Amino acid sequence: MVVERKDPDLDIALMLAFRDGDEAAFDRLFLRWAGPLLRYLERMLGDEAVAEELVQETFFRVHRAREGYESRARFSTWLYRIATNLAINELKRPRRRHVHQEEEKADLRAVGLGVEEVVDSRRLGVEVGQELERLPERQRMALWLSAAEGHSYAEVALILETTEKSVKALVHRGRAALVSRMGNCTDSMASVSRRGTA
Template sequence: MEATDESVRLMLAFRDGDESAFDALFHRWAGPLLRYVERMVPDTGTAEELVQEAFLRVHGARDRYSPEARFSTWLYRIATNLALNELRRPRRKVRHESTFDDEGSPVDLRAEQPDVDDLVAARRAGSALEAGLEALPERQRVALLLSAVEGFSYAEVAGTLETTEKSVKALVHRARSALAARMKEEGS
């Protein structure tokens, strides 16, 4: 998952005042972190804001960084906490997005979609899995995403969730069992 020594080295260089090291960390980790946060927070714009906020917090906490933990564990803990806080907030109303055609009349962008049959066929399995993930309790979902999708070890997940490896194993097992049961129920 990570060139551990390289990310730690960059963070230590940044802590010592090398701003280009922060840029390198951002370029290395922004993409994977965004993919992770998007799985937790369904709105892409919100996920992007949370990733930016996570890096702002890394920037602000550079003096407190301790190289005992992997950089990725620290970064993902920050992002996980931000995402969980976002999920606990009351839902915001989603704006109806529109644009205007050549005559100045509003056009619903959501109405202009490719062939529905193709979309349904392509997304059926993915949608069932996403729905199953969303239905999981927060800690189970986070533990499963970090271990199965992001490739974190149970020790790293435990560090991110601030719990024990044994607890992480139980969370992942329960998450997999619940997902399997849901997929079987839906016939996927």
């Protein structure tokens, strides 16, 4: 699968137009980025409603800070940095709900155990999503931004306010942890399945 990359030049052009007073350019930026940002925040927070709040808050801050925008970095890097800081603050607070996680568990239950095939792609995807939420937050963020969203390590370093070397380590640790956990999970499922059919 090819990760969808948005034209960074267009983003910058839109942001500069917005800085100069074009509100429609802001709306276009919102429509371009609200979806990916929402998915990112959902994965980081495990809560759809809170993720929606933070998407709005992120763009509200972009709107406020338009006059200070400079096109030295990608718009998406700036946007995700704001969103990530908001998410980190949110994660420090007592978690309110875990709707997303509950929905995924329901999905998983619906898929069911006992199939003879190894593990279907959909169930593994759901499991990866669940396991992702159990990773330490910086590993989770680095892995999602890099592997899922396609940001470069340099961009992730800017977003997480760290070094590229740290990002490389964070991404790998997160990815390796998921491989390990998925291995455990599929093994246990396979054994349950074998017991069920025996």
